[in-house]
Every structure is written in structure tokens, then in C-alpha cells.
Amino acid sequence: MDAIILGMPGPWADSNNEAADIYTSKIGGLPDWPFPIGSGKQNLLECSACRSNLCLFAQIYAPISSKSLSIEERVICVFGCLVPDCESPIFSSSKVLPCFYIYTQEEKQSKKAVSGSSKNTLLSVQECDYVSEDQSNGETYEEENYEYDRALNADRTYLKFKKRVDAYPEQCFRYSYGGKPLLASVEIGDPGICKHCGGLRHYEMQLMPPLIFFLQEAANDDQKISLQKIDWMTLLVYTCSMSCADSSYQFKSDGEDWIVAEETVIVQCE
Numbered sequence: 439m440d441a442i443i444l445g446m447p448g449p450w451a452d453s454n455n456e457a458a459d460i461y462t463s464k465i466g467g468l469p470d471w472p473f474p475i476g477s478g479k480q481n482l483l484e485c486s487a488c489r490s491n492l493c494l495f496a497q498i499y500a501p502i503s504s505k506s507l508s509i510e511e512r513v514i515c516v517f518g519c520l521v522p523d524c525e526s527p528i529f530s531s532s533k534v535l536p537c538f539y540i541y542t543q544e545e546k547q548s549k550k551a552v553s554g555s556s557k558n559t560l561l562s563v564q565e566c567d568y569v570s571e572d573q574s575n576g577e578t579y580e581e582e583n584y585e586y587d588r589a590l591n592a593d594r595t596y597l598k599f600k601k602r603v604d605a606y607p608e609q610c611f612r613y614s615y616g617g618k619p620l621l622a623s624v625e626i627g628d629p630g631i632c633k634h635c636g637g638l639r640h641y642e643m644q645l646m647p648p649l650i651f652f653l654q655e656a657a658n659d660d661q662k663i664s665l666q667k668i669d670w671m672t673l674l675v676y677t678c679s680m681s682c683a684d685s686s687y688q689f690k691s692d693g694e695d696w697i698v699a700e701e702t703v704i705v706q707c708e
């Protein structure tokens with residue numbers, strides 16, 4: 439069985455704009471491009487629906503070392519549109535989400551996985567109660583009952599998803615190159631084939647709901663509104679199994695060639 443690497447929350451960045459490098463995995467903040475982003479390719483960073491600038495949700499250092507392929511310098515950036523009503527091109531609030539760093543650990547599938555036991559974790563595990571996010575009134579208890587009933591009735595796929603999240607309730611992402619996704623619902627969209635080489639797309643990683651709740655902890659008021667509207671359970675990232683790339687998105691920096699490839703995300707909602 440393939441190892442599954444979990445992305446767990448480490449310390450907050452000193453500022454949301456704090457610079458790091460491609461070897462750094464983090465949630466929020468600004469992408470650490472290894473080359474100067476020139477004009478002309480900016481459309482990669484625009485929402486295809488509303489043309490607003492996209493926000494970085496996650497940057498994950500993702501080298502490949504398989505029998506057939508070895509790429510040491512590789513990074514996956516997942517962007518999202520935070521425009522509350524993604525038909526309006528006007529959105530004035532900050533485009534940079536709160537930033538925290540990630541450390542990784544392997545998921546142990548023992549029956550007694552101890553959660554939140556790492557000393558590296560600076561964020562509080564209590565903040566990760568993503569099931570009942572509404573603490574503004576006295577309905578929390580009812581909400582929990584509702585969630586519980588619903589969970590009982592939910593299909594096995596969802597229960598398995600919840601169990602694996604509960605075992606490590608701070609997990610912000612899961613990573614398993616070419617492995618199997620943890621599905622929140624049975625219906626999975628078609629990741630299609632790579633539009634450059636026609637090769638198969640395979641599962642590489644997925645973002646998990648706790649990351650939204652950590653972001654909410656440090657979000658400003660506008661961001662909170664946008665983040666509250668996020669209704670996905672998980673975002674599945676599929677990449678070209680050949681790790682090919684379109685050379686028209688090629689960048690040079692310090693004698694190194696970098697290629698930017700647009701991959702595919704499948705959204706699973708509640």
C-alpha cells in the first residue's frame with residue numbers, strides 16, 4: 439500500500455506576505471515562484487469565471503522519485519477564487535490569505551491513531567471542529583445532533599472519510615503520488631486526460647476541510663465571509679502521470695528552466 443503523507447499545521451507566518459521558497463509547504467500567503475513572473479502569463483492566475491486574481495490556498499513541495507521519473511524541483515500550487523459572488527469583477531479586500539507553514543507526517547492506520555500529539559503543532563486542535571462551525575448562538579447542541587444523525591444516515595464513503603479525518607483532525611492535505619484519493623462522496627468526476635500529452639491524469643493529493651477552519655481563525659472580516667461560503671469537503675488534485683508540460687509556459691531563472699503546467703482539481707461537496 440502506498441504511504442499517505444499528511445500535511446499538518448505548523449507555525450503561522452510572521453506576515454501573510456512572508457517569503458519562503460519552493461521547498462516550503464504552506465497554506466495561504468503568496469506563492470514562492472522560483473522565477474520572476476513576467477507579463478503575458480498572468481491569465482494562469484485569473485479566475486476563468488470572473489477574471490479576478492486568484493488566491494493561493496496551498497503550496498506543496500512535491501518532488502517525484504519513481505522508477506521512471508525523478509524531478510527534485512517541483513511544487514504544486516492550488517489557487518482559488520474568493521469572490522463571494524463570482525459574477526462580479528469587483529472585489530476590494532485582500533487577495534492574500536493568512537499564511538501558516540506545514541510539516542508532514544505519514545498517516546498511520548492503526549486503530550488508535552493519536553491525534554494532535556506532535557510537539558510541532560502550534561495551532562490548537564480545538565479550533566478544528568469543522569463539523570459545527572456556528573458558535574454564535576445556542577444551537578450548537580442541536581447542530582451536533584443533526585450532524586450526528588446525518589452521519590448515521592450517510593453512506594459508507596462519507597463515514598470512512600470522516601473516520602480518517604477524525605484520526606488526524608488537523609490534516610490540511612493528504613498526499614500520495616499516483617495513490618488513491620480519500621473520497622467524501624461516491625460520485626467522482628472524470629479527471630480526464632492531460633491536454634498536452636494525452637496521457638492519463640492520476641491522483642496526487644487533496645486538500646482537506648480543517649485547512650479552511652485554520653484559515654478562518656486568522657482571516658479578516660471580508661475573508662471570513664468568503665471562507666464561510668466554501669462548501670467543499672475535499673479538493674482532489676489530479677496531475678499528468680507523465681508529468682509533462684506545455685513548453686509555451688516556460689520560464690528561465692538563473693540558468694534553470696521552469697515549466698508551469700495547469701492541472702486538474704475535482705471538487706467534492708457535502
Ligand SMILES: [Zn+2]
Pocket residue numbers: 485486487488489490519520521524
Ligand atoms: Zn471568480
Ligand SMILES: [Zn+2]
Pocket residue numbers: 632633634635636637678679680681682683
Ligand atoms: Zn501530460
